[in-house]
Structure formats: C-alpha cells, structure tokens
Amino acid sequence: MSHNKITSKSGARFYQAYDESLSLWPVAYDTFHVSTSFGQTHIIASGPKDAPPLILLHGALFSSVMWYPNIAEWSSRYRTYAIDIIGDKNKSMPEKPCNTRSDYAGWLSEVFDCLGLEKGHVAGLSLGGLHAVNFVMEAPERVERAVIMSPAEAFIPFHPDFYKYSMGLAQPDGVEAFLQWMMADRFDLHPAFEKQFQAGIMWKNPERGLKPKENGFPYVFSDQELKSVTVPMMLMTGEYEVVFDQELALRRAAALVPHIETEMVKGAGHVLTMEQPEYVNKRVLAFLGE
Structure with a gap:
C-alpha cells in the first residue's frame, strides 16, 4: 500500500491540512513511517540523533502536529x-x-523496536496520556519516566459533558461549541491547526475512529493496577479542566501511584501544552532531568 494512497476527497483534504499545519513546527524535522503488524505508523522526529529519546503521544483528533509549541x-x-x-x-x-x-x-x-529504542521517556496528553499510562502498565521496562497530561480517563471517568460535546462535533457549529467548552475564552487554536482539526472530524474513515471496547480505550485503571506502577511518573492537569474532575484525578493518583508527582497547571485547561507552553515546557524538562 503506497504511503500516498488516500481514497477519499475528505482524506486528501485532511492530508493537505496536516501538511499546512506542520509549517508551524519551529525546528528541523524528519517525517517517516515505520511498519508494525497493526499498520504503518507516521512519526515526526526532531532534535539531535544521539540525544536521549522522548516519545510524544498526542490527544485524539489533534495529531502529532499539536506539539509545535513545545518541540x-x-x-x-x-x-x-x-x-x-x-x-x-x-x-x-x-x-x-x-x-x-x-x-x-x-x-x-x-514502534520502539522499529526506532531501535530499548527504552525512552514517554509524554502524552489526553488520549496520548491514557496510552502512556497503559504502556507503563504493560511494558514498564521500556519507559524511563512518564509525563501524563490531562489523561483521557485513566484515573477517573470522563465528565458526561464530554460525550455531549464530542458527539456533536460533526454538527454545524459543533467544532466551535466543543472548543468553546474546552478552552473558553482563554485560548484560540491557531487557524492552520484548527483547519486540520476540522478536516480530521470531516474525514469519514471507518478505520480511523476510536470505538470504546470493554478491554480497550477509554479506560479507568483499577486501584491494584495503579499501585503496581514502578516507573517515575508526573501527572499534570489544568486548573480549568472540564473533561474530568481534575481534583479527583490528582487525589486518586497521589493516593495510589507510588512516588508520583502531581501538579495543577494554573491558567490552563485540557490542552495545557498549548495554553501554557512556557511553563509546561520547563516543568517537563525539569521532571525528565531529575
């Protein structure tokens, strides 16, 4: 299957919007696919090739381009x-x-194997935060340190409003309503990035869309699972989080996960990496360097 084979107009529109939003990436990068038994995985790599590895896992519908303020x-x-x-x-x-x-x-x-990585630091936001917690549970020997930001479930269930707003995304004004709910008047997505987000929502593709399954995602980990964590972990949530009750999430994590660092980021909501990049960038580097 060729990397360029996109079957639909809406898929082609999405690819174009992805490439346009990638122009926001402020440093040199390589993009490539690696081959896994689940399919071709696309990666944006930056930084010195001999530096220690940091794996970044994005939020749902945001793609890897979302890291442009942090990279x-x-x-x-x-x-x-x-x-x-x-x-x-x-x-x-x-x-x-x-x-x-x-x-x-x-x-x-x-993906780690394809990149030749035995282990690395892992940081994820929202859906990516859930993936990071899951990876720590299933393959702890491969994770040096984990930064979990605004995780989708993982510690506590979504607020019911999440389903209301996400189900409405494809409606006229659905994206506007969703972003207004999530970010209020604190923050506006960059127009190029918002265009990519909208193109993703309009891209009807049965292979791409998360359908919750009993042992799949989204998922709330049990007390026993959280107590078993052996990897150093930091959990960050935003002061204005609406997707879940962040005080409850921070409390449950602090009570169960051994030696976890927890932090509420002032002046940020769910997408704290975009809303407060200066603070988050430094805080993440400080934790990874401990």
Missing part, C-alpha cells in the same frame, strides 16, 4: 519522536485494528 525546547535536549497514534485521525495507516489495551501496548512496543 523547540524539548528537542534541544532530546531526540523527540512525535508518534501519530494508529487508528486516530492522522497520517498513520491502520491495517488491522487495535482492539485491546494489550494491542495498543504491543503496537507501541513495535
């Missing part, structure tokens, strides 16, 4: 690999579905 600083110290999560709207090309949490961890392990 200059992080790639000055790490070889960063922003990985397009397979099965979401991005440039990875699924060939068979990831149905379970073990499938997703297996997929990510294969």
Whole structure:
C-alpha cells in the first residue's frame, strides 16, 4: 500500500491540512513511517540523533502536529519522536485494528523496536496520556519516566459533558461549541491547526475512529493496577479542566501511584501544552532531568 494512497476527497483534504499545519513546527524535522503488524505508523522526529529519546503521544483528533509549541525546547535536549497514534485521525495507516489495551501496548512496543529504542521517556496528553499510562502498565521496562497530561480517563471517568460535546462535533457549529467548552475564552487554536482539526472530524474513515471496547480505550485503571506502577511518573492537569474532575484525578493518583508527582497547571485547561507552553515546557524538562 503506497504511503500516498488516500481514497477519499475528505482524506486528501485532511492530508493537505496536516501538511499546512506542520509549517508551524519551529525546528528541523524528519517525517517517516515505520511498519508494525497493526499498520504503518507516521512519526515526526526532531532534535539531535544521539540525544536521549522522548516519545510524544498526542490527544485524539489533534495529531502529532499539536506539539509545535513545545518541540523547540524539548528537542534541544532530546531526540523527540512525535508518534501519530494508529487508528486516530492522522497520517498513520491502520491495517488491522487495535482492539485491546494489550494491542495498543504491543503496537507501541513495535514502534520502539522499529526506532531501535530499548527504552525512552514517554509524554502524552489526553488520549496520548491514557496510552502512556497503559504502556507503563504493560511494558514498564521500556519507559524511563512518564509525563501524563490531562489523561483521557485513566484515573477517573470522563465528565458526561464530554460525550455531549464530542458527539456533536460533526454538527454545524459543533467544532466551535466543543472548543468553546474546552478552552473558553482563554485560548484560540491557531487557524492552520484548527483547519486540520476540522478536516480530521470531516474525514469519514471507518478505520480511523476510536470505538470504546470493554478491554480497550477509554479506560479507568483499577486501584491494584495503579499501585503496581514502578516507573517515575508526573501527572499534570489544568486548573480549568472540564473533561474530568481534575481534583479527583490528582487525589486518586497521589493516593495510589507510588512516588508520583502531581501538579495543577494554573491558567490552563485540557490542552495545557498549548495554553501554557512556557511553563509546561520547563516543568517537563525539569521532571525528565531529575
């Protein structure tokens, strides 16, 4: 299957919007696909090739391009690999579905193998935060340190409003309503990035879309699972989080996960990497360097 084979007009529109929004990336980068048993995984890599690796896992419908406000600083110290999560709207090309949490961890392990990485730091936001927690559970020997930001479930269930607004995304004004709910008047997405987000929503593709499954995602980990974490972990949530009750999430994480660092980021909501990049960039580097 050729990397360029996109079957629909809406798919082609999305690819174009992805490329346009990637012009926001402030540093040199390589893009390439690696081949896993679940399909071709698209990666944006930056930073010195001999620096320690930092794997970045994006939020749902945001793609790896979402890291553009963070990448200059992080790639000055790490070889960063922003990985397009397979099965979401991005440039990875699924060939068979990831149905379970073990499938997703297996997929990510294969990506590590393809990149020649025995282990690395992992940072994820929202859906990517859930992936990072899951990977820590399933393959702890491969994770040096984990930064979990605004995770989708993982510690506590979504607020019911999340389903209301996300179900409405494809309606006229649905994107506007969703972003207004999530970011209020604190923050506006860059127009090029918002165009990509909208193009992803309009891209009707049965292979790309997360359908919750019993042992798949989204998922809330049990007390026992959280107590078993052996990897140093930091959990960050935004002061204005609406997707879940962040105080409850921070409390549960602090009570159960051994030696976890927890932090509420002032002046930010769900997408804290975009809303407060200066603070988050430094805080992440400080944690990874401990």
